[in-house]
Ligand SMILES: O=P(O)(O)O[C@H]1O[C@H](CO)[C@@H](O)[C@H]1O
């Protein structure tokens with residue numbers, strides 16, 4: 001039996017779902033499941049927790065990817081082997097511009113590859129970009145729901161507690177990046193390399209020039225504004241899947 005399951009996500013190759021939401025946090029996968037009909041917990045191994053269910057008649061999967069690009073890439077590679085072809089990250093991020101308020105969504109148009117994983121796949125010149133149609137579907141969904149969103153560049157890094165982070169943040173603010181996360185760049189690069197559609201929606205949980213660790217702590221304590229951003233990104237991504245051609 002176990003030979004038929006992926007080694008990390010513990011899902012079978014004949015999964016029969018082509019759309020997946022990718023939160024970092026396993027608890028966020030559980031939150032997605034509350035929006036699905038016939039939600040079925042398929043697997044929970046390490047940081048990878050997966051539910052399958054139906055949203056407005058569309059079969060969807062949610063798999064948490066953990067923290068960082070390395071574990072995200074493992075999940076994405078294995079999901080692709082299971083037949084998934086449309087992947088939307090529903091993540092959290094820090095704001096790099098003052099107009100990006102807590103609970104607003106960032107629809108990522110491209111990512112700065114400051115992670116280690118994506119460069120292990122391909123040279124840094126290779127762009128980290130989402131699929132145009134999937135990103136457009138996310139934008140239409142957010143607009144239809146009147147959800148506050150910003151479109152722009154995200155910087156994906158691999159070191160949340162680095163001493164030089166304030167310096168890096170202000171550098172990328174000066175280059176007009178709007179958000180900071182850890183997984184989007186690797187997701188986008190893998191999408192292009194493997195020929196699958198990817199997009200990334202980020203919920204602002206750390207305010208511009210705030211103490212990032214303190215604000216992430218408030219989100220972990222279920223602070224209301226961050227939780228409403230989480231709900232917004234879940235609904236935006238689910239609605240986007242109902243708008244795309246399979
Ligand atoms: O909330 P998730 O989706 O995990 O995303 C962000 O939160 C984690 C850091 O707190 C990193 O994974 C970062 O990218």
Ligand SMILES: O=c1cc[nH]c(=O)[nH]1
Pocket residue numbers: 092093094095160180181182205206212216
């Ligand atoms: O600034 C932030 C906030 C959340 N997650 C990140 O990766 N960076």
